[in-house]
Structure formats: C-alpha cells, structure tokens
Amino acid sequence: MPRRSAVFRLPVVLRRSAVAALSGALVLSAFTVPSAHADSGDGDTQVLLAVVNAGQPVVLGAMTKKTVTLSISASDNSGIKDAYGFLYHGSFDNPDGSAGPGSDTPLTCTPVAGSTTTSTCTAEVTIDPNAMLINANAGTWHIWTSVDANDFDYVNKDSAGTFLMKRAxxxxxxxxxxxxxxxxxxxxxxxxxxxxxxxxxxxxxxxxxxxxxxxxxxxxxxxxxxxxxxxxxxxxxxxxxxxxxxxxxxxxxxxxxxxxxxxxxxxxxxxxxx
The missing domain is CATH 2.60.40.730 (SOR catalytic domain)
Known part of the structure; x- marks a missing residue:
C-alpha cells in the first residue's frame, strides 16, 4: 500500500470565500486543506523541479482566460508511479486563491528519455481572472505536490516551487x-x-x-x-x-x-x- 498519508487522497474542495461573496467578486478561494500538511515523505523519492508557465510570470488581463502548464520533475530509484499538484496563494493553512488539478487528480507522468528513475509530470491549468481571482491574489503563488514511486516511497511538498501571478x-x-x-x-x-x-x-x-x-x-x-x-x-x-x-x-x-x-x-x- 502507498505510504502517502490518507489525508492527501482527499479531493481539493474549492469554495467561494465569504469576503468575495460580500464584495460581489467571483474568486477561486480557499480550498479545504487537510490538517496534517507539513512536508513529509518516505524513502528516496525527490522533487527535482516544480515550475509553472516554464518559469515565467503568469500575466493576466481582466477577462481573458490563460492556460499554463504545471510541470513537476521527480525521481526515485524505482521510478515514478504518479504525481499530484495544485497552485495556491497565501499560506497553506489559509490560502485565499487556488487553481490546478487538485490532490485527487493525477498529473500525466512521462519518464525522461534514457532514465529509469526520473519522470516529468504535467497538467494544463486554465485560469479565469474574472471568475477565479481578486486583486489581492497578485504576487507570489506556491506549488503543492505529492509524488508516489513504484516501490511505494513518496514525498509531499507544501511549496515545491513558486511563481508570480501578475495583473496585466x-x-x-x-x-x-x-x-x-x-x-x-x-x-x-x-x-x-x-x-x-x-x-x-x-x-x-x-x-x-x-x-x-x-x-x-x-x-x-x-x-x-x-x-x-x-x-x-x-x-x-x-x-x-x-x-x-x-x-x-x-x-x-x-x-x-x-x-x-x-x-x-x-x-x-x-x-x-x-
């Protein structure tokens, strides 16, 4: 059985914040976060790189949606079985914005050419600035990820990487x-x-x-x-x-x-x- 804590198998539930409801703004706001959230792992699984939009800032206008790529590179001596990820703004305990597949939808993992230990796992994330964001969400965002190896080793990272989300x-x-x-x-x-x-x-x-x-x-x-x-x-x-x-x-x-x-x-x- 995988050793990844069961709390991370729960789906990420997205809800509109009370503040957004009062202001009339539509926000992709704080998701339900498991109480056990510190970085954890077992074995030699490593997150090598976590980036969004090829490492470039995500710049969004007032209306037009933008689709960016979330990419997680990870390794384990047995190879990578699967990976999960989502993007959030604010603290992990109390985020005020989020986007991405979530903790119950796997990314697509592809072994790196010539390697039996390393894979790159990706997902397309579409962000709608008019429905998912408020102005306070501009700035540094974090990448949460959890990776499982073929030998049941695993690693969880609250902030495996960061990127900038900017107002156009x-x-x-x-x-x-x-x-x-x-x-x-x-x-x-x-x-x-x-x-x-x-x-x-x-x-x-x-x-x-x-x-x-x-x-x-x-x-x-x-x-x-x-x-x-x-x-x-x-x-x-x-x-x-x-x-x-x-x-x-x-x-x-x-x-x-x-x-x-x-x-x-x-x-x-x-x-x-x-």
Missing part, C-alpha cells in the same frame, strides 16, 4: 503639438492602468509608479529613455521634452512583482524647420 498593465500615449517646430517642446500625456480581477473586465489607474518617457527617431528601430516620471492619480502621466527630430513618443513601464510590463504604441510627431 496598459499604457496610452498622446504627444502634442503635431507638428512641432525643431527645438520646440512636446507634451506627452498618457495613463498607466492595470487589470481589476473579478470586476467585470475593468482596468483601474495605477498611481505612484515609475514610468519612462521614451523616443524613437523616425527611420530607426530602438527607443531610448528621455526621462522618468511617477504616475499620478488614476495613473495619469504627463511630461515635456524637446523635439529635435521627427519620431515616435511613448510611455514604458517595466512592471512590479504584482503587475506586468507595458509599453504604449508610439505616437508620431513630425518636426518642421523653425
């Missing part, structure tokens, strides 16, 4: 006047917004962030930074710069641990002789 950002840019005399001032306005998860596909202003004003000369391919400003109320942006040649003006944001990067489409301003 948007930027706009409007440069005036058009045209402008050589050596004259261009005023570039815009706004930095980010997805409001669980709020019907809306985007809200992102204030207090460093955003770069960039310029690309006509006929070239690369932008260079002219200056950096801080986004104001509702994410508003404005800056003035000297126009030396015709080209494209835009705003660019590198992102944070909770919000993805964004760049506005360039706004073309022709420069005329003085």
């Amino acid at each position: 950002a948007r930027l706009t840019a409007d440069a005036t006047p058009e045209p402008v005399a050589a050596g004259g001032l261009v005023t570039v306005k815009g706004a930095l917004t980010r997805a409001n998860w669980g709020k019907g596909g809306t985007y809200g202003g992102y204030a207090g962030q460093s955003v770069k004003l960039q310029f690309r000369k006509a006929g070239t391919t690369g932008y260079h930074t002219v200056k950096t400003v801080t986004s104001g109320a509702d994410g508003a942006l404005t800056a003035k710069a000297t126009a030396a040649s015709s080209g494209y003006w835009r705003w660019s944001f590198t992102g944070t641990d909770t919000t993805g990067p964004a760049s506005a489409p360039g706004d073309y301003v022709p420069v005329t002789a003085g």
Whole structure:
C-alpha cells in the first residue's frame, strides 16, 4: 500500500470565500486543506523541479482566460508511479486563491528519455481572472505536490516551487503639438492602468509608479529613455521634452512583482524647420 498519508487522497474542495461573496467578486478561494500538511515523505523519492508557465510570470488581463502548464520533475530509484499538484496563494493553512488539478487528480507522468528513475509530470491549468481571482491574489503563488514511486516511497511538498501571478498593465500615449517646430517642446500625456480581477473586465489607474518617457527617431528601430516620471492619480502621466527630430513618443513601464510590463504604441510627431 502507498505510504502517502490518507489525508492527501482527499479531493481539493474549492469554495467561494465569504469576503468575495460580500464584495460581489467571483474568486477561486480557499480550498479545504487537510490538517496534517507539513512536508513529509518516505524513502528516496525527490522533487527535482516544480515550475509553472516554464518559469515565467503568469500575466493576466481582466477577462481573458490563460492556460499554463504545471510541470513537476521527480525521481526515485524505482521510478515514478504518479504525481499530484495544485497552485495556491497565501499560506497553506489559509490560502485565499487556488487553481490546478487538485490532490485527487493525477498529473500525466512521462519518464525522461534514457532514465529509469526520473519522470516529468504535467497538467494544463486554465485560469479565469474574472471568475477565479481578486486583486489581492497578485504576487507570489506556491506549488503543492505529492509524488508516489513504484516501490511505494513518496514525498509531499507544501511549496515545491513558486511563481508570480501578475495583473496585466496598459499604457496610452498622446504627444502634442503635431507638428512641432525643431527645438520646440512636446507634451506627452498618457495613463498607466492595470487589470481589476473579478470586476467585470475593468482596468483601474495605477498611481505612484515609475514610468519612462521614451523616443524613437523616425527611420530607426530602438527607443531610448528621455526621462522618468511617477504616475499620478488614476495613473495619469504627463511630461515635456524637446523635439529635435521627427519620431515616435511613448510611455514604458517595466512592471512590479504584482503587475506586468507595458509599453504604449508610439505616437508620431513630425518636426518642421523653425
């Protein structure tokens, strides 16, 4: 019989949190977690790597679902029999968001070519930001996994790996006047917004962030930074710069641990002789 504790054979039950119900937001919230939850194991089974989305942050807009791959690599001298996994935000004892197959649905395990001991186990996870997330879920998520070997060795990991779940950002840019005399001032306005998860596909202003004003000369391919400003109320942006040649003006944001990067489409301003 497998030595993996019976508590981990229970299905993961997903429920809407009371907070989400009060706010009207739909959240894939805290699942029922077994009381015995510390890392455990028996034998030489090891989790070698646990990643989501090939190790890249998962960036989600306000409405569009995204499907990412959960991948668990594990080894045992007898080979890997099966693996389980899910994703959660917050503490394991009291998570406020979750996604994935759960603790009762096995991942698909495939032996690594040329190896009798190591397998890679995967599952596709579809995340709906409007129905499964709230803004507070942005940031670091954890990967829970449990792996069984052919000789009944096993390992359970509360956090076998982590990844970032980010709110998508948007930027706009409007440069005036058009045209402008050589050596004259261009005023570039815009706004930095980010997805409001669980709020019907809306985007809200992102204030207090460093955003770069960039310029690309006509006929070239690369932008260079002219200056950096801080986004104001509702994410508003404005800056003035000297126009030396015709080209494209835009705003660019590198992102944070909770919000993805964004760049506005360039706004073309022709420069005329003085």
